[in-house]
Amino acid sequence: MNPRRWLAGAALLLAVGAFAPVPPAAAPARADDTGSTAMTVPGVKVDGGYEDFTGLSVTVDQTKDLVNQAVVVTWTGGTPTPRNRPLGVDFLQVMQCYGDPHAPDDPDGLKFRETCQFGTKLDTPVMPFEVTAAAAANANSRELHLDAPGYPPKDPRETLPEDARMVPFRPVSCPVGATSCERPRTPDGSQAQPFPVIADPQTGAEREAYPDEVLSGYFNKSVTNEYPYALTAANGTGRISFEVQNSALAPDLGCGDPYTDATGATRPSRPCWLVIVPRGHHHPYTGEDVSATDSPQGSPLIVPNWQYRMVVPLEFEPVTGYCASDQQERLTAGTELAAEAAAAWRPALCAAASGPSVSYSPIGDDEAARQLLSTSPNAPGLIYSSDPVATTADDPPVVHAPVTLSGLVIALNIDVNLENVPLPQEVAELRGTALSELKLTPRLVAKLLTQSYRRDVPGGGGQALAKNYDSIKQDPEFLGLNPLFKDWDRRAGVTLNGLMAPNGSSVAARALWQWVLADPAAKEWLGGTPDKDEASGKEMVVNPAFKPLFTGETPDYFPKADRSCYEETFAGETYQLCSQELRPYTGGFGRGAAQTLRGDTGAFGQSLNINVTPPRFDRLPREQPGFRFTMAVTDSASAARYGLFTAQLCKAAKGTDGAWTASDCRGATDGAISAAAGTAAPSQVAGVSVIDPAKAWATAGAYPLSLLTYAVADRTDPADARRDYAKLLRHAAGQGQRRGVGRGMLPDGYVPLPQALRERTKAAAALLEVDLPAPSASASSDGSGATEPPPAAPPAPSVPAPGAVPSVGATPSPGGTAPSPQPPARQASNATPGSPVGALRYVLVVIFATGLVGGVIGPVLRRFGTRNRPAGGAE
Structure with a gap:
C-alpha cells in the first residue's frame, strides 16, 4: 500500500474515533491513597527526669521511598514557645542520623548520637523580648561542658572521657571498631583526642579549631539539614518541612547507599532515622522550673536532653543499583517542569524486562529543541518541552506526546x-x-x-x-x-x-x-x-x-x-x-x-x-x-x-x-490546573495544543500558570533507541500517571493527565516505533527521473470499537512549520482529593482531537511526500 494512502486511511479512522465520548478519568490517587507511610510517635516521661512530654505527639508525613526532599513534621500537645523572652525553653530540635538506635550494646543511644548530622551552630532566633532571661547555651552545638549552676562536670551516664569537649561525629565510612579510616571519627577535644590547630580565617593567627570548625570537613552551615529550633505556636501545635538527605547530599550519613547488615547480607539501601529532641523548661539536674529567668542548657546530644529523643525510621530509595551498568543509556533533556516525573520514572523503567536506562538533564525549552534537531551523535533522542518543536523540511521529523500537567507557582x-x-x-x-x-x-x-x-x-x-x-x-x-x-x-x-x-x-x-x-x-x-x-x-x-x-x-x-x-x-x-x-x-x-x-x-x-x-x-x-x-x-x-x-x-x-x-483567587489545585488544560488551543505546530495564560486567566476557576509538557522524540533515531523511548512514553501514559511516592509513579505536584491525553501518548509511542520509509533514490543518470519503488507500508491500524478511544486514533503531530498541616502544593490541591472536573474532561477530548485529522496527518503526508520525491524535484 502506498504510504500516503495508508496514512489517509488512518486519518479517516482518527476522524471517527477521536471524537468518541470519553468518560471522566478516575479520581486521581493521592500519595496516601496508595498506602500511607506517615508515622506518629509520642513524647515520653523518663524515670528520674523532670520533663513530661507524654502529651506531645509528632507526626512525619512520609517515611518510605524517600529521595532528597522534604518531609512534613507536625506536632500537637506542645508547650507554646514564649515570644517575650530569649529563646531557650519549649521548642523541638530535629536531625537526621544513620546509626542503630536499638543496638543492644547501646541502651542509652550514646553511640547512636555520634551518627547524627547536627552541631554547626546555626543562628539562634532573636526574639523581640520584654522579659530578661538567659538563652539556652550551646543548644545548636555538640558541646558537652556547661559552666552553669547545678550542672556537673560530667554526667555519671556519659561514656566519653571526662575532659571530652564535644560529642564526636562518626562518618558512616568509619564504623565502630575500624582501625583505619580515610574519613575518621572526629576528635572529641579531650587531651587524648585534641582539636586540630588551624589558621584563624579572619586574622590568620594559629589557634585551636572550634567544634563547628572540626565538623566542617563533614558538614557545615551551608549543607546541613539540622533544625535546631522548631518553635511551638500558641495553640500547642507546630509544623516544619524537614529536608531529608540521601548520600548524594550527605555522603557521611550514607542514607540510601548499599550496605552490609549485621548478618553479613548486602542490602540495597541503608536506612536512616529522624530524631526529634523536645526541650522543656526544667533544670535537668535540679528539676526547677527555670522558664522565668533561665533555660535548660546544653546540646540536645548531652545525656539529660538526649534521653527524651523520639525516633522515626526513614527508608530511602536506593541511590545506586536500580539501573544495571550494562544497560544502554538513552539521553533525554529539557524543561525542569518534567524533572520530578523523569526522576521518578527512571528506576521503574530500568527494573522492567529489557527496560532502558533513561538519563535526564535540565535545560531550557529552546535549547532542548535545538539539541533534538541537531545532527550531533551526542544529542538527546527525546526532550521535554512546554513549547511545541516547530520543524522545517531540513529537520528530522519528530513526534509530540503529552507527559505531564503541572503549574508554575x-x-x-x-x-x-x-x-x-x-x-x-x-x-x-x-x-x-x-x-x-x-x-x-x-x-x-x-x-x-x-x-x-x-x-x-x-x-x-x-x-x-x-x-x-x-x-x-x-x-x-x-x-x-x-x-x-x-x-x-x-x-x-x-x-x-x-x-x-x-x-x-x-x-x-x-x-x-x-x-x-x-x-x-x-x-x-x-x-x-x-x-x-x-x-x-x-x-x-x-x-x-x-x-x-x-x-x-x-x-x-x-x-x-x-x-x-x-x-x-x-x-x-x-x-x-x-x-x-x-x-x-x-x-x-x-x-x-x-x-x-x-x-x-x-x-x-x-x-x-x-x-x-x-x-x-x-x-x-x-x-x-x-x-x-x-x-x-x-x-x-x-x-x-x-x-x-x-x-x-x-x-x-x-x-x-x-x-x-x-x-x-486561584491556587495550583487539581481542579484549577485541569480547568486551565481545558482552555488549551492549537499551537503553531499542527496537532499540538498549548495553554495560553491570558485565556486561562479569563476563564473562571482556571489556574493561569498551568503548563502541559510534551515529550518530543526524533523519528530518525535508530530503531533500538526509538523502541526504548517508546517504552518511556508508554510508562508515562500508564503507571506514570498514577500519583504516589513509589518508583515509576507520578510525584505530588503533578495532575494526572486526562485519559484522552494518555491515549495520545500511547499513540505517539506506537508511531515512534514505525520505521520511516527509506529516502527515494536519486534520479537516473540519463535524466529520466526513475526512482526505486517505495518500501512496503506498515500494516494499517485496527479499527477501534465503536465509542472507544482508538489506541492509535489520536496520533500526535510529527512536527509542523514555523532543569520533597499539609500544604496545598504538596498535594497539588487543597480541594477534596479526586474532585471531578465534570465537563472539562470532555472538553479536553474535543480540544486535543480537533487538530488531529488535518493537523496531525497533514505534516506526516508532507514528510512522506518529501522523502519520496526524486532528488532535485520541485515542491
Missing part, C-alpha cells in the same frame, strides 16, 4: 511573625505558625520581579524610586489582600529579601509574564503608570531599568536589568555590592524550592565586613526559624517535593474607601 516559607503587642486571640494564636495562605496579584508579582521595592535595589534605588515602598509588606495592595500583615513585626529587616527566580530562558518564565501582561493594571504599571496611594503619598513606579523590556516581545526569562551597585569605602579602597549579589538568581526551580525551604536566599548583606582581610560583603545566613520570610518562583512538583505552601493568584479591586480586596 510562587512557593513560600513564611513564619507568622506578629508585633509584640496585645492582639485578638484568634490572631495571637497564629504567632509562630507557618503561613499557609498568601494572595498575590499580577501587579504585585511584577513589582517584585522588577526590583521596584527600594529594599530590592542596592542603596535603595535613589531618586528614581524615592516614592516607592521599601518592601512588599508596606504596599497597601498587599496589605488589603493579606490583612494579617497589618499586625506584622514592623522592624525593617523582618520582610522579604526579594522574590527568588531562576536564570535562563523558559516557556514557564514566558507564561508568567504573559499572565502579568494580561492584567490591565499590571500592564499599565509596567508601562509607566504609577500606583498612587493618597493616604501615604506614595507613587510607586516600575524600576526604570525594567520599563523598556515590556514594550515588545514578551520576555521568556526573569531579567536582572538593574545594574546599580552600593559602595562603601574603607582604608582608601572602595568596595561594591551590585544587584545580582543583593538579589541573586537561583540555580533552577528545584534549587529555588530547596533554598526556600532552608530560608536561604543566597544574598549578600549591605554591610561591609572590615574584620577580615580584605574587607568584604558577607553572605546572609539562613533566616531563623520563627522569623523566615522567603519566596521563590518554582514549579508545583518542586514545591511539593520540599513541602512548601504556594501563593494564590488573585484579581483585586480598590474600593471607594481606598481599600484593596481580592475578587477572584
